[in-house]
Structures are given as C-alpha cells and as structure tokens.
Amino acid sequence: MDDKSEFQSIFTRCIARKGADKLMAWLEQGDFFTAPASTRYHLAEDGGLCRHSIHVYKRLDALVKSEGLEVSEESVALCGLLHDLCKAGFYKKEMRNMKINGSWQERPYFSIEDQFPYGHGEKSVFLIERFVRLTTEEAIAIRWHMGGYDEAVKGGSMAINQAYNLYPLAVCLHIADIQATYLDENKPKTQDPAQKG
Ligand SMILES: [Fe+2]
Numbered sequence: 394m395d396d397k398s399e400f401q402s403i404f405t406r407c408i409a410r411k412g413a414d415k416l417m418a419w420l421e422q423g424d425f426f427t428a429p430a431s432t433r434y435h436l437a438e439d440g441g442l443c444r445h446s447i448h449v450y451k452r453l454d455a456l457v458k459s460e461g462l463e464v465s466e467e468s469v470a471l472c473g474l475l476h477d478l479c480k481a482g483f484y485k486k487e488m489r490n491m492k493i494n495g496s497w498q499e500r501p502y503f504s505i506e507d508q509f510p511y512g513h514g515e516k517s518v519f520l521i522e523r524f525v526r527l528t529t530e531e532a533i534a535i536r537w538h539m540g541g542y543d544e545a546v547k548g549g550s551m552a553i554n555q556a557y558n559l560y561p562l563a564v565c566l567h568i569a570d571i572q573a574t575y576l577d578e579n580k581p582k583t584q585d586p587a588q589k590g
C-alpha cells in the first residue's frame with residue numbers, strides 16, 4: 394500500500410467526526426500528499442509530509458498504549474495524522490542542478506514559501522478546526538507538539554509547562570514526533586571512506 398492510501402485508510406477507519414470528509418477533500422485539493430516533511434532535514438522529498446504523519450500516528454498509538462492513557466483511537470489519529478497540517482501550502486519545489494559524484498544532475502530543491510503564515514502548531518489547529526471540531530486535549534496536544542522547538546517557547550513562553558502538566562496526550566505527541574523524526578526518518582550519514590575497515 395502506498396503512503397497516501399495508508400494515510401487515507403487510517404483516517405477513514407479511525408475518524409468519524411462531522412466534517413472529516415470535507416477535511417479529506419481539502420487535503421486532496423492541496424499539496425498535503427506531495428509536500429516534503431522539511432526543506433533539508435527529515436524526509437525532504439515528495440510525499441515526505443504524508444509519510445512523516447503516518448510515522449507519528451504509529452509512534453503515538455504505541456506510546457498512548459504503553460502509557461496506559463485513556464485516549465480514543467480517533468484522538469490518536471487526529472493528532473498523529475494532522476499535527477503538521479501547517480506544512481501544507483508551505484513549501485516551494487524547484488529543480489536545481491547539483492553536483493553528485495562528480496557529475497551535474499537535476500534534483501528537487503525545497504524552500505519555504507508559507508501561503509498562510511499563522512505559526513506552526515497553532516496553524517495546524519486553526520486549519521483542522523475549519524472542518525472538524527477538536528477536543529481541548531487534542532487542540533492543546535497539536536498546538537504544543539513542537540515542545541522546546543516551538544517559537545513561543547523559544548521566546549520565553551511558559552504555557553507549555555501547564556499544557557504538558559494537564560494533558561499527557563500533548564507530552565506523548567511531542568515524543569512521537571521526535572521518535573518519528575530522529576528514529577524512523579534519520580538517514581544514516583555516508584560513511585567516511587577513511588574510517589572503513
Ligand atoms: Fe511540527
């Protein structure tokens with residue numbers, strides 16, 4: 394099964410909330426299923442955002458179970474699959490010539506061109522809420538999923554502490570995002586030939 398089909402099958406199996414069909418139609422209209430997950434870090438490739446969202450969903454599902462949290466399948470799917478909705482309509486793709494193994498080859502190059510600069514986690518919440526009502530717990534988890542990387546936290550906001558104190562789902566979503574990014578998607582570095590056996 395390809396990533397888009399897997400995303401859609403988890404989405405339709407777990408999310409029955411009013412407006413979910415309209416949200417899926419909106420995802421299909423835009424670049425959600427073709428966008429990368431980053432410009433040059435994790436999954437900087439076509440479809441990377443969709444694949445990352447599936448990884449986070451699976452990590453979150455496992456964490457919620459291992460922590461024994463009473464969180465519905467629907468909440469896990471909404472938070473895992475949609476936490477980075479802010480990255481739809483966010484990247485621009487160009488083809489550039491790059492020197493690879495001594496020869497010039499055309500490769501995709503991604504840069505940021507945010508069509509709706511509304512933030513990160515808060516933007517995902519806003520976009521989801523255009524179609525589907527989130528619970529307070531889901532909204533807070535998605536809002537603060539970046540943990541210490543969040544711009545407001547970096548600027549000195551302490552609100553994340555109370556969010557994490559009150560909502561274990563928010564803690565788990567941040568951990569799931571880190572696990573997906575650094576354990577599932579971290580490409581091994583090219584080995585230095587000088588260090589070979
Ligand atoms: Fe994110």
Ligand SMILES: [Fe+2]
Pocket residue numbers: 445449476477570
């Ligand atoms: Fe993410």
